[in-house]
Amino acid sequence: MLTQTVEKNAHKTPSSPVNTGPSVDRRFSIAPMLDWTTSDFRVFARTLSKHTLLYTEMVTTGAILQGDNPDRFLKFEECEHPLALQLGGSDPGALAKCAKYAEQYGYDEVNLNVGCPSDKVQNSLIGACLMAHPNKVKDAMSAMLDATTIPVTIKHRIGLDDQQEYSVLRDFVGEIATTGTSTFIVHARNAILAGLSPKQNREIPPLKYDYVYRLKHDFPDLEIILNGGIKTLDECQQHLQHVDGVMIGREAYNNPWILSEVDRRLYGSNDLVHTRFDALTAFLPFIEQQLNKGERLMHLTRHILGIFLGQPGGKLFRRYLSENGHKADAKIDVLLEAIDMVNFQLNKAKDKTNEQ
Numbered sequence: 001m002l003t004q005t006v007e008k009n010a011h012k013t014p015s016s017p018v019n020t021g022p023s024v025d026r027r028f029s030i031a032p033m034l035d036w037t038t039s040d041f042r043v044f045a046r047t048l049s050k051h052t053l054l055y056t057e058m059v060t061t062g063a064i065l066q067g068d069n070p071d072r073f074l075k076f077e078e079c080e081h082p083l084a085l086q087l088g089g090s091d092p093g094a095l096a097k098c099a100k101y102a103e104q105y106g107y108d109e110v111n112l113n114v115g116c117p118s119d120k121v122q123n124s125l126i127g128a129c130l131m132a133h134p135n136k137v138k139d140a141m142s143a144m145l146d147a148t149t150i151p152v153t154i155k156h157r158i159g160l161d162d163q164q165e166y167s168v169l170r171d172f173v174g175e176i177a178t179t180g181t182s183t184f185i186v187h188a189r190n191a192i193l194a195g196l197s198p199k200q201n202r203e204i205p206p207l208k209y210d211y212v213y214r215l216k217h218d219f220p221d222l223e224i225i226l227n228g229g230i231k232t233l234d235e236c237q238q239h240l241q242h243v244d245g246v247m248i249g250r251e252a253y254n255n256p257w258i259l260s261e262v263d264r265r266l267y268g269s270n271d272l273v274h275t276r277f278d279a280l281t282a283f284l285p286f287i288e289q290q291l292n293k294g295e296r297l298m299h300l301t302r303h304i305l306g307i308f309l310g311q312p313g314g315k316l317f318r319r320y321l322s323e324n325g326h327k328a329d330a331k332i333d334v335l336l337e338a339i340d341m342v343n344f345q346l347n348k349a350k351d352k353t354n355e356q
Helices: 003-008 039-048 061-065 092-105 127-132 134-147 166-177 209-218 233-239 250-254 256-267 276-292 297-304 314-324 332-355
Strands: 028-030 054-060 083-088 109-114 152-160 183-191 223-227 245-248
Touching: 028 054, 028 256, 039 054, 039 256, 039 276, 039 297, 054 061, 061 092, 083 092, 092 109, 092 134, 109 127, 109 134, 127 134, 127 152, 127 183, 134 152, 134 166, 152 166, 166 183, 166 209, 183 209, 209 223, 233 245, 233 256, 250 256, 256 276, 276 297, 276 332, 297 314, 297 332, 314 332
Parallel strands: 028 245, 054 083, 083 109, 109 152, 152 183, 183 223, 223 245
Antiparallel strands: none
């Protein structure tokens, strides 16, 4: 069904860049997620929303500086703007060099990860454990701010382990703000550094949105972005009455169609697409381009498995791609067949409705 559509749209790319200057609109963003917010996913996300601020996966300073191919970690498609690079590290010199790279490669923002609780990164003094060392964080942020002209931001938790007082968050932000850092992305949970997995750290520590609201009240001149547990645009709009921006995580990956209303509901502009098929059609030329470069189909289609979540044929779509997309000789026809299966199921459901 969509073969002609692919050919007709072969010259098109996902939506054009926006906010590629020194100012970045952080009203709505997608959180950095390891193995998920890859360039392929970000290109797909851009078919759904023009304004959403996208983030890379966390990239460590060692990965960038110790190899001989920074392109592997830093290159991206032009359509991904506005785009931020998240760094993992604590050495001011290394972070400064990577911040320079971020500017040279054309990123719109560079962000320091002070929120990841994984014990793998703790051993390298990366992530949430840095909240226990505010002077190190200050040195890191100062070095990055001095090294680049693009915005430098920080993402962190509200506290560590059994720290329950709001003053912990307030004092940490107040200290870091003395460096000139003005944008704080706050995951509204504590990070438990021992005994919980990263997944459990996203679910078990209670959310304290009121702490982040108070932070904005106490620091009205700082840009405060709320992250953690947000699943709907209705929730986003409620939070935006108290903070400057919202950052959504896994819901945007598992149910990407949520992005299709962001531009209209949060930015007051027109929707990019009106159906899930529109989004897939816009993504198809990129898939063909990547396949021609030797990319495996499964590495591309894994990012779109949730596009028909809750729709007739949605489970069939996921299963067909999962069972056939991994094959070495899998081409775009596999995806087109999966899309046609969904279209058939949707038409079947409509026929049943009309018969009633």
